[in-house]
Amino acid sequence: MPDEMNAIEITGPGGPDVLRQVRRPVPRPAHDEVLIRVAAAGVNRPDCIQRAGGYPPPPGASDLPGLEVAGEIVARGAGVSQWKEGDRVMALVAGGGYAEYCAAPAPQCLPVPDGYDMVKAAAVPETFFTVWTNVFDRGRLQGGESFLVHGGSSGIGTTAIQLAKRFGARVFATAGSAEKCDACVKLGAERAINYREEDFVEVVKELTGGDGVNLILDMVGGDYFRRNVKALAVEGRLVQIAFLDTPKVEFDFTPMMLKRLTLTGSTLRPRSVQQKAEIAEALAEHVLPLLASGAVAPVIDTVLPIAEAAKAHEKMEASTHIGKIMLEV
CATH class of the missing domain: 3.90.180.10 (Medium-chain alcohol dehydrogenases, catalytic domain)
Incomplete structure (x- = not known):
């Protein structure tokens, strides 16, 4: 050497x-x-x-x-x-x-x-280690559950879509363009939401009959935190792995308590x-x-x-x- x-x-x-x-x-x-x-x-x-x-x-x-x-x-x-x-x-x-x-x-x-x-x-390595530990270990995603990943066209997002779909979940994703949304759907997302044009809270509520999703993987932070809580179903889980926006938010704990939510996160x-x-x-x-x-x-x-x-x-x-x-x- x-x-x-x-x-x-x-x-x-x-x-x-x-x-x-x-x-x-x-x-x-x-x-x-x-x-x-x-x-x-x-x-x-x-x-x-x-x-x-x-x-x-x-x-x-x-x-x-x-x-x-x-x-x-x-x-x-x-x-x-x-x-x-x-x-x-x-x-x-x-x-x-x-x-x-x-x-x-x-x-x-x-x-x-x-x-x-x-x-x-x-x-x-980076994306598959990250997705496995956060979606399947911390997030406890099970077949038949619904899953929303933000940044669906990113390295993390494209990995999460494929693995969640492969293990039997209903998969939704957000992305910032029609091209990125198309890519998410081709990888297995049931619905990709263009966050520049649609409110992901309203869309996932409609897609789940008003219930919300069981698990959200978020790397945006900021205002997404409160909106994620609205988009979660009863007993839902939010896993925070990064923040493109601010990591600091004001939060009313009432919906977390009423819906018995789990709010967690990790760094690898x-x-x-x-x-x-x-x-x-x-x-x-x-x-x-x-x-x-x-x-x-x-x-x-x-x-x-x-x-x-x-x-x-x-x-x-x-x-x-x-x-x-x-x-x-």
């Missing part, structure tokens, strides 16, 4: 122009870690928030952006027995993905599904390796077979060379994409 590698560094808080290609030492895998020669990395909105100065990496994580990679294992740290050099893996990481080499906790790696190239594989990046390993085990059991069969798949909008990471961030923040934006090394 070389001593140095190319990597994309955040030179300081700011816009996409603060991303620079630099030379960095190749990381060495610690105990229970593997070193991956990165072939592709995913771009996610938390990368943009980190670049802008609003989402620092957790203690001990790389300061380089990038939360998911795919590639070949080239070295193992002490204690790693489930992987060997040469294995093709896709991995969830807490940082460091925008580079030629990335260290990853061994339990957070999954095998690349048969028939997948590395770009497609790298589009899996700061969670322990053990917690992420449990999600990986669930994905290996329930989702990898679906990926391998083609029953579900990551939706990829754009693939750019890693040297054009700034352009990838510009596209992410313009919100014109449908699905994932990827960097190829």
